[in-house]
Amino acid sequence: MATNAKERLLSAAERLFYEEGIRAVGIERILSESGVGRASFYRHFPSKDDVVVEVLRRRDGMWRAWLDGRIEASDRGPAELPLALFDGLAERFAAAEFRGCAFINTMVETADPESPAHHVAAEHKEKVIARLDRLLTDGGYRDHENLARQLALLGDGAIVTALREGTTEAAVRARAVATVLLRTAERVPVPAHADTV
Amino acid sequence: MATNAKERLLSAAERLFYEEGIRAVGIERILSESGVGRASFYRHFPSKDDVVVEVLRRRDGMWRAWLDGRIEASDRGPAELPLALFDGLAERFAAAEFRGCAFINTMVETADPESPAHHVAAEHKEKVIARLDRLLTDGGYRDHENLARQLALLGDGAIVTALREGTTEAAVRARAVATVLLRTAERVPVPAHADTV
DNA sequence: TCAGGATGGTACCGATCAGTTCCATCTTGG
DNA sequence: CCAAGATGGAACTGATCGGTACCATCCTGA
Numbered sequence: 001m002a003t004n005a006k007e008r009l010l011s012a013a014e015r016l017f018y019e020e021g022i023r024a025v026g027i028e029r030i031l032s033e034s035g036v037g038r039a040s041f042y043r044h045f046p047s048k049d050d051v052v053v054e055v056l057r058r059r060d061g062m063w064r065a066w067l068d069g070r071i072e073a074s075d076r077g078p079a080e081l082p083l084a085l086f087d088g089l090a091e092r093f094a095a096a097e098f099r100g101c102a103f104i105n106t107m108v109e110t111a112d113p114e115s116p117a118h119h120v121a122a123e124h125k126e127k128v129i130a131r132l133d134r135l136l137t138d139g140g141y142r143d144h145e146n147l148a149r150q151l152a153l154l155g156d157g158a159i160v161t162a163l164r165e166g167t168t169e170a171a172v173r174a175r176a177v178a179t180v181l182l183r184t185a186e187r188v189p190v191p192a193h194a195d196t197v
Numbered sequence: 198m199a200t201n202a203k204e205r206l207l208s209a210a211e212r213l214f215y216e217e218g219i220r221a222v223g224i225e226r227i228l229s230e231s232g233v234g235r236a237s238f239y240r241h242f243p244s245k246d247d248v249v250v251e252v253l254r255r256r257d258g259m260w261r262a263w264l265d266g267r268i269e270a271s272d273r274g275p276a277e278l279p280l281a282l283f284d285g286l287a288e289r290f291a292a293a294e295f296r297g298c299a300f301i302n303t304m305v306e307t308a309d310p311e312s313p314a315h316h317v318a319a320e321h322k323e324k325v326i327a328r329l330d331r332l333l334t335d336g337g338y339r340d341h342e343n344l345a346r347q348l349a350l351l352g353d354g355a356i357v358t359a360l361r362e363g364t365t366e367a368a369v370r371a372r373a374v375a376t377v378l379l380r381t382a383e384r385v386p387v388p389a390h391a392d393t394v
Numbered sequence: 395t396c397a398g399g400a401t402g403g404t405a406c407c408g409a410t411c412a413g414t415t416c417c418a419t420c421t422t423g424g
Numbered sequence: 425c426c427a428a429g430a431t432g433g434a435a436c437t438g439a440t441c442g443g444t445a446c447c448a449t450c451c452t453g454a
Contacts, residue, residue, distance in 0.1 A: 021220075021305070024308065027441080039445080043401090100304075104357050111216065113363060122362075155354075160357055173347055180377060181374060236415080236416090236431080237430075
């Protein structure tokens with residue numbers, strides 16, 4: 001192989017889909033920007049829809065690995081570690097290429113909730129919520145599942161708000177709400193060296 | 198005029214754009230579903246983009262009128278009247294045709310932040326925030342502008358969450374967060390017959 | 395060295411896109 | 425009652441869509 005055409009296709013498609021939208025990007029664009037021939041494209045993917053799904057799967061993995069990295073790198077204590085999500089979002093919003101959440105965007109663009117792309121996007125969010133749930137459980141929060149879903153809702157709200165405003169303010173705003181939420185939440189008594197929010 | 202072709206065009210376009218997305222709906226669909234001739238379409242609108250903008254303007258007016266109605270019809274006291282937003286969202290999420298927020302969807306579909314459609318969508322959100330701000334001011338909240346933006350962020354988060362989940366739960370979740378937010382917010386002392394959150 | 399597989403390029407397909415033009419018809423105001 | 429304007433229908437444009445077929449070339453493993 002010349003230099004892994006499939007990989008070049010996926011990375012070009014991922015960037016273009018995110019920056020301009022799935023429907024807005026034609027096969028031609030993906031081919032020219034990746035330098036891959038038309039025939040090679042259809043040797044690797046049966047159709048454009050399959051590329052969309054595979055791009056989303058990749059991005060799901062990358063995104064959650066990024067979140068894990070932000071959690072590990074955070075100097076917050078266990079009780080306020082969930083706020084690392086919003087610390088990370090603030091960075092993302094500042095990026096020049098920020099164009100919202102690829103998964104929300106996909107669900108908006110792909111109206112059909114039964115489409116494979118919609119499912120992958122929905123599954124991504126559930127995985128993120130599961131991660132937050134673990135974080136909150138470790139932080140000693142009683143109603144961790146409900147809290148996880150509230151934090152995820154706040155995160156998504158921040159993302160669409162940042163897309164509209166074009167600034168990072170939404171992350172700070174959402175984090176402030178999350179902080180109030182965690183402060184007022186019930187926690188189970190932790191045995192030793194407990195830290196507070 | 199046969200029976201106001203322009204009105205039929207706009208209402209058909211509004212429904213189709215919302216249900217299936219702007220890019221996904223071609224002129225042909227709008228024509229066949231509205232029963233308007235092709236030539237008549239271009240007599241009323243220079244291009245499809247102009248229809249998009251006018252549809253959004255209409256929807257902006259309708260949406261905020263609906264919000265005002267929900268506020269007026271609410272039996273909540275001044276301090277918790279802002280929660281009427283989430284009461285209303287719960288109803289919207291339950292509707293069969295619910296497909297998220299037309300303005301968020303437009304900003305997602307229309308990648309270019311300088312496009313007229315994007316601007317109309319962004320302005321809509323600012324007007325909603327201004328309405329919430331007035332509500333919070335009347336409710337006696339000190340940091341009303343910040344609170345208004347936090348509630349709007351919660352509302353948008355609830356909408357995209359509801360789009361993903363397909364249930365009304367997100368409205369309840371967001372309202373719970375909003376309730377905590379209002380309960381912990383500082384309020385100016387009100388003279389007489391003050392009511393609490 | 396040579397064969398086989400992967401590759402990039404191009405021509406092509408039918409369908410659909412937004413937009414233009416022309417025309418027959420219908421409605422309505424004067 | 426009739427003229428003027430608004431209308432719906434259809435044919436057409438050039439561009440682009442996703443997808444197929446064919447071909448010359450290049451890289452690599454045996």
